[in-house]
Amino acid sequence: MLTLHLNATDLSRTTVRSAPSVLIELAAAGQRLFQATVPEHLAQWRARTRAALRPAMRPYLDLCRLAWWLPDFVTPPGLGSDFRTSLDEVAATPVERLAAELRPRLDAGDLPARVGPLASGEAAARRELLAAMTAFHAVAVAPYWSTVGAAVQTDRAVRGHALVDAGIDRVLRDLSPHLSWRSAGSTYQLSYECAFGTELDVVPDGRGVTLVPAYFLPHPCVLDDPAGPLVLAYPIRPSRRELTTARPLADLLGRTRAAVLGVIADGPSTSQVARALGISVASASQHASTLRAAGLVTSHRNGVAVLHALTPLGAQLLRAGRVSPR
Structure with a gap:
């Protein structure tokens, strides 16, 4: 006790x-x-x-x-x-x-x-x-x-x-x-x-x-x-x-890309995204590039690292994609 x-x-x-x-x-x-x-x-x-x-x-x-x-x-x-x-x-x-x-x-x-x-x-x-x-x-x-x-x-x-x-x-x-x-x-x-x-x-x-x-x-x-x-x-x-998790977002973007978008909410580098999800740096970079082209994330170089952040559209999509409790 x-x-x-x-x-x-x-x-x-x-x-x-x-x-x-x-x-x-x-x-x-x-x-x-x-x-x-x-x-x-x-x-x-x-x-x-x-x-x-x-x-x-x-x-x-x-x-x-x-x-x-x-x-x-x-x-x-x-x-x-x-x-x-x-x-x-x-x-x-x-x-x-x-x-x-x-x-x-x-x-x-x-x-x-x-x-x-x-x-x-x-x-x-x-x-x-x-x-x-x-x-x-x-x-x-x-x-x-x-x-x-x-x-x-x-x-x-x-x-x-x-x-x-x-x-x-x-x-x-x-x-x-x-x-x-x-x-x-x-x-x-x-x-x-x-x-x-x-x-x-x-x-x-x-x-x-x-x-x-x-x-x-x-x-x-x-x-x-x-x-x-x-x-x-x-x-x-x-x-x-x-x-529950963000299943509709995974259906829309694909499971890995939806996970990348979720990790980017914390403002990580490409290598941090890769480590967080257990994927290669090249794969993380490719997914981030696709999300960036869709206007969902922004990226900028900080020394040798490339840092990512959500755009307002990306943040809105991430929020909307989370399933509310049934």
């Missing part, structure tokens, strides 16, 4: 994020791949994602295999929704932190030995991790991001109405079936069963709590950044709708 011991100041500083955290969703998606079962609305998503896995994604998925643990450095405290910006936070992880978080799990045999170079902070291993996160994001999260964002915003709206109508006590009491809320006088406790079965007590001591609704997350998790509010990510209530 992990228990948050809150005081009145913590309650007054409790907020709910309005947008999903892309790296929390990415990590949770990775963990979902290794679960024995998943909710019905994620079954086809998992089948599609597993079919799209590539060896280059392994350096990241190695860190997601344990149901009860995930290194904190892959979900940094920025909690942003922009993948590129969030990835830069991971890239800036100090070597000392990599060792502190990974070495104990390696020594215990919980992680494969091939994680060792990353735990040592080797530059090549760090680059491989970032490339693996980019490639996995492209197949597991990016195509579904509009649906994920809409679901998280809906959950936040529900919490907002509860706060106005009944106060923070009701919000925390009804937050998730995984969480237990107790209040008695000036004592407040929010707790959940840990996957690793250890008794843990966490005291924010007036720093407040940031609640992060998460679509893929299988169970609540706490991220404790001493420099800011305590972060409690919690799974939103299961949807009855199958998680």
